[in-house]
Amino acid sequence: MKLKALSLIIIFGFFCTLANATTATDAAKSIQLAEDLWDKTKSAGHEWNTIKPLVAQAKQALESKDFATAIELSNKASQQAELALIQAEHEKTNWLNNLPK
């Protein structure tokens, strides 16, 4: 009985570590994706100043091992970068609508 309980604890601990490691990797990947998209907005000349603090906060959360927050913040950064890229694409032609008439 004791042996069974000990085995269960070891197995549970193993899965917990595995889950934790996966989340850390996911958070790092999520931040990398946000950074890549952010770089694209810079190249497009349409960087928003709201992205940089989100990425910085996400990195801080990763360092503090708060992986869920890191993923949440980097996802927000990615969403904003994607919107900035849509804006950049749209403004390639839309700027002509702003000319004085």
Added chain:
Amino acid sequence: MNLLSKALITLLLISLTSVSYATPEQDKETFQSFYTERFPDISKAEFGDGVYALDQDARDQWEAMNDFPPYEDDLEEGETLFNTPFTNGKSYASCFENDGENIRQHYPKFDSKRNMVVTLELAINECRTNNDEEPLPYKKGDIAKISAYMASTSEGSEINIATPTSKGELAAYEAGKQYFYSKRGQLNFSCANCHIQNVGRKARSETLSPALGHPTHFPVYRMKWESFGTLQRRFDSCNKQVRAEPLPGQSEAYRNLEYFMTYMSNGLPVNGPASRK
């Protein structure tokens, strides 16, 4: 495709071409006419007073403040810095035509050898580096003071940017124009949204100033900054307000924007440095 369809497509193409490929001269005429028609009681030169040309209450306060201009000390310091020789004995005057006096109205200018726009602040720093001095940080501080002093020697001279005609000039001009009219930042605003479409209206408690005349009075002493700032420092403020990331001082995009905006104000007198809220 029948004849009517062909004719319609041709007409559409002609109209699109005429919008996107107006000459700089045509752009300037349309730009300046927009303001003079919208505000028929304001003379063209008065647009150089910015918001104080549109809002009499604000103008009264501004004129009272100008009895003792807040920038006097910084302007004097700018003159001292301008006249202080470099370590090699030369001075800023040696780098500019007319010894650097009364030249503000010709900047920014296009350097065809380097195929780029050169602003006055860039020229000041190039003068320093050509004389083995360290460049100054852009946007504020000593460079703004020196530029403000140089602007003061041009007071009353009309902005006179050569009309872009070469391929390089036109490319820089068009890039600046596109920047001015493009929406940016999380709030999705262009320079034109505030300073053309909504000019004279309020954004919260502030009256939005006309873009015509913006470059005439820079560097500006802003009470908010408690110091001089160059036009590119002001670009930063606008970008931050619409939640766009400001660009580095003298970046290509900022130089091109300054080139476009200054050309749009051709014919207006230099009235800087000036003070603003």
